[in-house]
Amino acid sequence: MTVLVHLVEPAAWRAALDTGALRPPSLADQGFVHLSAPGQVHLPAERLFPGRRDLVLLVIDPARLPGPVRWAPGVPGDPPGMRFPHLHGPLPTSAVVAVVPHRPPAEPVLPRPDDPLGRALTLHRSLRVRRAAELRDVPGGVAVLDPGFRYSRDDNRLVLHEPVDAGTVAATAAALAADAGWPHVAASLTWAGADDVAAELAGRGWQAEELLVMARPAAPPIPGRRAEAVDQREVHDLWERSWRRDLPPSEADLDEVVAQLVGREHRNDRVVAVTDLAVREDGRVVSAGQLRVDGATAAFESLTTDPAARGRGHGDAVLAAALDRAAGAGCDLVVLEADAADWPRHWYARRGFVPVGSTWEVSTQAGATTESSR
Structure with a gap:
């Protein structure tokens, strides 16, 4: 075409x-x-x-x-x-x-x-590149850097779309980490067949996570109630509680890490159209997700629900509102990434999302072996 x-x-x-x-x-x-x-x-x-x-x-x-x-x-x-x-x-x-x-x-x-996979991968790569404070050419793609959010692996990593071997990934990431003062080394491997390189890096002590790329049309809508659009600052408390649950207790500078992971999110709206959607209980945001629109392609991200508020349909309300807004913006495709080894992929499948491919996220803490991904 x-x-x-x-x-x-x-x-x-x-x-x-x-x-x-x-x-x-x-x-x-x-x-x-x-x-x-x-x-x-x-x-x-x-x-x-x-x-x-x-x-x-x-x-x-x-x-x-x-x-x-x-x-x-x-x-x-x-x-x-x-x-x-x-x-x-x-x-x-x-x-x-x-x-x-x-x-x-x-x-x-x-x-x-x-090509839903090609469009999804382009959006995920493009967003990281377009919001980056600094870009450097590296074998297989680019490195994105943002010293203002050094604890965010999403903003300080290699973004690779052409095949390179495991040794090149490791050496390039380590050199950048040393030069930029990253507390981690990380890379996104987004070419077909990257699983062999991810497996080799896992054998070297890296954490390797396969992400399913899933897609569905923006319409037809999901029946049921809808979440409301909110100012992103209203979601910060939910995000902070979530990060504090997910990060290991031994995380150095925990307060600063959480502050950076929450504070980085506002930059997405500088390059794509972002809507934060939320559900409240007793006036408090207990579930939220984010829609990012970039032309005819939209991404659904960051669906989070307080553990005490799960099982009440809040996630469905947030997703339904996101699909409505995507369709209203003229999008024909909504995409997301889901951990291939975790249960949410099945939740999304029941709501019309179909796997169209996968990517790999590989990372390790600088000077150590493994650390949970963020």
């Missing part, structure tokens, strides 16, 4: 998520949005954004556009006879099936609209 692309600054894309459409200056000045075929995008990138590596490529399904795309000649200097696609109207965010960081000279991986 053929896709089109549009190169844009991340801030412009984030603003479009709030309005439902991207309206670049060319729409007012020339009457259309400049698009490209995947093999053409390097030409406007070099002409308009020379040397930039902080942009994103919007992957567009032409079948979702409200009007036909017209092909027209480029500008002087483009290859003779080359024609570029033009959209004569705003670009709906619901036509964008993926948002890919543009980091030349690396070749971008563009998922097809009908």
Whole structure:
């Protein structure tokens, strides 16, 4: 299935998520949005954004556009006879099936609209890259770093999508940990067949966790009651209680660790549209989850329910509200990651989520052997 692309600054894309459409200056000045075929995008990138590596490529399904795309000649200097696609109207965010960081000279991986695994992996990788305080190129992908949240493995790790061997993963992560002062070494292995590398690292004392990538359509809705949308600060107390239960009692600097793990979450809304959904009992938030919308793809994350409030349908209420909002935003796909060895994967399966693939998270504490993942 053929896709089109549009190169844009991340801030412009984030603003479009709030309005439902991207309206670049060319729409007012020339009457259309400049698009490209995947093999053409390097030409406007070099002409308009020379040397930039902080942009994103919007992957567009032409079948979702409200009007036909017209092909027209480029500008002087483009290859003779080359024609570029033009959209004569705003670009709906619901036509964008993926948002890919543009980091030349690396070749971008563009998922097809009908590939739920590719779209899910792109969203999970892209979010980490787009919110990172610092990025470094490494064999097989990139390293994301954020010294302001050094205890967060999600924000200080390797994010790898091309095959590399276990020795390269270990050496690269250890070198970065030493240079950046990480208290851990961690990597996401997101290519097909990464289980062999994960198994070898587990044999070296690393913790290796397989995550099932699960997906379902945003509609039809799940029947039943709905959670309410809340300011994220109202969920902080629930998150803090959860982290204090889950972290080992021996965790050094426990208060600082918990503060960072709670405090990091607000940054997601800088790059994707985030809605926090919650259920209250006696005015107190006892269950919550988060919906992250990035064009036509949404991710459901961080479903948490107080142990004393479980078994009352709160998780269903939160998930149902998330699916409603995803459908309302024009998403056709909702994705999540679930521990392949834990019971929630069955809970999600009963609610329409289907496994479409898996990834591996590998980690170890710097200077030690294993530590619970966060």
